Amino acid sequence: MxxxxxxxxxxxxxxxxxxxxxATGPAEAGNTPAKTxxxxxxxxxxxxxxxxxxxxxxxxxxxxxxxxxxxxxxxxxxxxxxxxxxxxxxxxxxxxxxxxxxxxxxxxxxxxxxxxxxxxxxxxxxxxxxxxxxxxxxxxxxxxxxxxxxxxxxxxxxxxxxxxxxxxxxxxxxxxxxxxxxxxxxxxxxxxxxxxxxxxxxxxxxxxxxxxxxxxxxxxxxxxxxxxxxxxxxxxxxxxxxxxxxxxxxxxxxxxxxxxxxxxxxxxxxxxxxxxxxxxxxxxxxxxxxxxxxxxxxxxxxxxxxxxxxxxxxxxxxxxxxxxxxxxxxxxxxxxxxxxxxxxxxxxxxxxxxxxxxxxxxxxxVTRTVTPDPEISAFVQTWKDRVAPVANRPIGKITADITNAASASGESSLGNLIADGQLAATRTGGNAQIALMNPGGVRAGLTYTGSPAGEGDGVVTYGEAFTVQPFNNLMQVITLTGAQLKTVLEQQFTGGPNAQAFTKILQPSSNFTYTYSASAPWGSKISAMKIDGVDVTDTQTIRVAANNFLVGGGDAFAAFTGGTDLWSGPLDIDAFAAHFAANPLITPPVPNHITVAP
CATH class of the missing domain: 3.60.21.10 (Metallo-dependent phosphatases)
Known part of the structure; x- marks a missing residue:
């Protein structure tokens, strides 16, 4: 021993x-009257x-x-x-x-x-x-x-x-x-x-x-x-x-x-x-x-x-x-x-x-009814002042709230909007045909009412867009077969070899539709995949845009790692901002690209 x-x-x-x-401390104290x-x-x-x-x-x-x-x-x-x-x-x-x-x-x-x-x-x-x-x-x-x-x-x-x-x-x-x-x-x-x-x-x-x-x-x-x-x-x-x-x-x-x-x-x-x-x-x-x-x-x-x-x-x-x-x-x-x-x-x-x-x-x-700490108040204000020119820069407008709340199918208006922006940012160079966004990466909604910064109702600032997507992930495009894409979508659900902890519905670009049945056996949940209204076959190749977190197999979507011909593009936040620049007034998308079957 x-x-x-x-x-x-x-x-x-x-x-x-x-x-x-x-780290070590002082030697054990000598005789101490207290027992504890x-x-x-x-x-x-x-x-x-x-x-x-x-x-x-x-x-x-x-x-x-x-x-x-x-x-x-x-x-x-x-x-x-x-x-x-x-x-x-x-x-x-x-x-x-x-x-x-x-x-x-x-x-x-x-x-x-x-x-x-x-x-x-x-x-x-x-x-x-x-x-x-x-x-x-x-x-x-x-x-x-x-x-x-x-x-x-x-x-x-x-x-x-x-x-x-x-x-x-x-x-x-x-x-x-x-x-x-x-x-x-x-x-x-x-x-x-x-x-x-x-x-x-x-x-x-x-x-x-x-x-x-x-x-x-x-x-x-x-x-x-x-x-x-x-x-x-x-x-x-x-x-x-x-x-x-x-x-x-x-x-x-x-x-x-x-x-x-x-x-x-x-x-x-x-x-x-x-x-x-x-x-x-x-x-x-x-x-x-x-x-x-x-x-x-x-x-x-x-x-x-x-x-x-x-x-x-x-x-x-x-x-x-x-x-x-x-x-x-x-x-x-x-x-x-x-x-x-x-x-x-x-x-x-x-x-x-x-x-x-x-x-x-x-x-x-931590209630807000107490007096704010003066030292920390000054500290926070210093950083607010430093970042304000970037945070308060308008990037576009919306006609109403665009929420990240999931519909019955699991997709959201904001998730669809982000995916559409990612597709637009990766078509040139990456030749993307569809885009998929992880729902956990959509961290907040966009509200129509203006903020205290005074940008006005309907105006979206860079800071607000960053709050939605704060990870600075890199946009990438990979080639998947139709069968591999179906496996990716199967991996949205609990069970199966990827051990998905809970259902995570990927947010699709608006040109991609499909049907799922959550009650069907794992491996048979996905059907009727279409790109621009055309049926997807198992053998065709598809250029799929996603952030590098997903492409690396994040959120238990292991099938992404089987993709080939990797291309890397802009940061996700830059793709989002560019989408606003190209579409200065955005109406909330209708999250109706996924059909839920019994």
């Missing part, structure tokens, strides 16, 4: 393989760069009384955090703090949002899938600093890096990073030990820090970061081509053992995975329907004391049983900065472990 000192060094070496230094010491955690999840108060349903939250209130916005998050903080407080997060963000943040590669989170004192966060929207290399830049390799420095100057630690215990390299394994072994004086080799082989070389240790009132608190294992299917494949996302439970258990080896027994999982809830319930209720998040919360090592989650944008507070039958907290705090999860607990000074019976949690709605 390896000695404690050897295991401690082993852990440090494994982390060193990813360029990570394990208090710790408070304040957590956020799925902030998505909402520096300004989110609007519409995204800016409302059901509070503890059952009332629906306006919630969210950086200036209010900051005030509520100050009111909830005391000398025992650590602030943490559960991922998707950036990515799919409003233009105020996205225009500068989310540096404003990361700076804000540092200003309010976040100390550690799990990575979310959206942290990988611009790829692993860009995430490392956000973590460590430096100007963007293409766009250069923002108006604020050279980026200094995140003030908090991003954690991803289940994110490892597909193959050892250049010299990583040698570096890890070399740190042991060149000792090529079987135990260390086995550990590296079983777990892999971490691509991100797996854990962070923070000291509070003389005791160490260990945080384990995890991201949903579905990340490869919901982000652009090129940006994570060198990474593997291993099972969350396996990674958490390895990280838990490593923390325990170095004497950290108070352990908290920050996981970007969660569950859906029963609608309309209080954020303090346990309304979570057991799913992917619950699996993690119930199966990770019993040494782990609580699981703070994200990803599903829901708010709940649950107690679940760990593998030994003891209860532990499983929570989530909504999204967009509308809820702060407050967790109070005691840590036994002698054992350094959480006294689970002392855990008290509360989901605090």
């Amino acid at each position: 390896m000695s404690r000192s050897f295991l401690r060094l082993t852990m440090a070496c494994v982390l060193a393989g990813a360029g990570v230094t394990l 010491v208090p710790v408070r955690l304040l957590s956020l999840n799925d902030f998505h760069g909402n520096l300004e108060p989110p609007t519409g349903s995204s800016g409302r939250m059901v509070d503890e009384t059952g009332a629906t209130v306006e919630a969210g916005g950086a200036v209010y998050v900051a005030t509520h955090l100050k009111q909830l903080s005391d000398k025992n407080t650590l602030k943490v997060a559960q991922g998707d703090l950036i990515g799919a963000t409003p233009l105020i943040s996205a225009a500068y590669h989310d540096e404003p949002s990361v700076e804000f989170l540092g200003k309010i004192g976040v100390t550690a966060s799990a990575v979310g899938n959206h942290e990988f929207d611009e790829g692993y290399a860009e995430l490392r830049r956000i973590m460590n600093g430096g100007c963007h390799p293409v766009d250069g420095c923002s108006p604020a100057g050279e980026w200094k890096g995140a003030a908090y630690s991003y954690l991803g215990a289940n994110v490892v390299f597909k193959r050892p990073a250049q010299g990583a394994e040698k570096q890890a072994l070399g740190a042991l004086g060149g000792t090529n030990t079987p135990s260390l080799r086995a550990l590296l082989k079983d777990y892999g070389i971490p691509a991100l820090p797996p854990v962070a240790i923070r000291w509070m009132n003389g005791v160490p608190i260990g945080f384990i970061g995890l991201v949903t294992g579905s990340t490869p299917s919901i982000v652009t494949s090129e940006g994570i081509k060198d990474l593997d996302f291993i099972d969350e439970v396996k990674a958490a258990n390895v990280a838990s053992r490593l923390l325990k080896i170095v004497g950290v027994k108070a352990q908290v999982v920050l996981v970007h995975e969660g569950d859906q809830v029963t609608a309309g319930r209080s954020p303090d209720s346990c309304s979570a329907q057991p799913g992917a998040g619950n699996r993690i919360a119930t199966q990770v090592d019993a040494e782990i004391d609580m699981i703070l989650s994200g990803h599903s944008h829901q708010a709940y507070l649950c107690t679940v049983a760990d593998p030994k039958g003891a209860g532990r907290l499983y929570s989530q705090g909504g999204s967009f900065g509308r809820v702060i999860t407050k967790v109070d607990f005691q840590v036994d000074v002698r054992t350094r472990d959480v006294v689970r019976s002392s855990v008290v949690a509360d989901n605090q709605v």
Whole structure:
């Protein structure tokens, strides 16, 4: 059996393989009169760069009384955090703090949002899938600093890096990073030990820090970061081509053992995975329907004391049983900065472990009835001023609201409009014949009523268009046979070899029609495909336009990856803006291109 000192060094070496230094704290305190010491955690999840108060349903939250209130916005998050903080407080997060963000943040590669989170004192966060929207290399830049390799420095100057630690215990390299394994072994004086080799082989070389240790009132608190294992299917494949996302439970258990080896027994999982809830319930209720998040919360090592989650944008507070039958907290705090999860607990000074019976949690709605934080108000206004010339530029007009709400078939007016714009942008050069848009990429609707910026009713600004499509995906065109296209459409539905999590109806360009029967067996759901009114045959070739997320097999549409003759064109937002330029007054399309059969 390896000695404690050897295991401690082993852990440090494994982390060193990813360029990570394990943080350590002061030596164990001497005789302390108190048997326990208090710790408070304040957590956020799925902030998505909402520096300004989110609007519409995204800016409302059901509070503890059952009332629906306006919630969210950086200036209010900051005030509520100050009111909830005391000398025992650590602030943490559960991922998707950036990515799919409003233009105020996205225009500068989310540096404003990361700076804000540092200003309010976040100390550690799990990575979310959206942290990988611009790829692993860009995430490392956000973590460590430096100007963007293409766009250069923002108006604020050279980026200094995140003030908090991003954690991803289940994110490892597909193959050892250049010299990583040698570096890890070399740190042991060149000792090529079987135990260390086995550990590296079983777990892999971490691509991100797996854990962070923070000291509070003389005791160490260990945080384990995890991201949903579905990340490869919901982000652009090129940006994570060198990474593997291993099972969350396996990674958490390895990280838990490593923390325990170095004497950290108070352990908290920050996981970007969660569950859906029963609608309309209080954020303090346990309304979570057991799913992917619950699996993690119930199966990770019993040494782990609580699981703070994200990803599903829901708010709940649950107690679940760990593998030994003891209860532990499983929570989530909504999204967009509308809820702060407050967790109070005691840590036994002698054992350094959480006294689970002392855990008290509360989901605090970030109401807008408090005084906005003056420092953050000035900070947000600075970035609003910087981005205003771009955000407020008119790009076209609409005659009425164009909504992203799905019709009975699953298509929407806005989805059709976006697909039509993508087809127009890829006909020349890419020779596209149809276009398909993923519904999850249509993030908001377009409203006819003018905004406070004063552009006027019916005017669509670049900022509003960006809110609809915030990912900066690249438009691409591939060749599929009619049979391959049918398989793509079959993959919209649950079941089948692609394991679609829930039905996702691709938004078609208006010249493409077909019929589906959701009740038919998988593989026989799609029929009557037509392009410009002409039947599609299995053997004909079709030039299909889609964003690079879909072309890479995103959202479990694996059949896209069988396409050939790849052509790349403009960014999706540029295609959308160009469509407005070519059609200055747009009437909402009728979403009637898909027929639903029994």
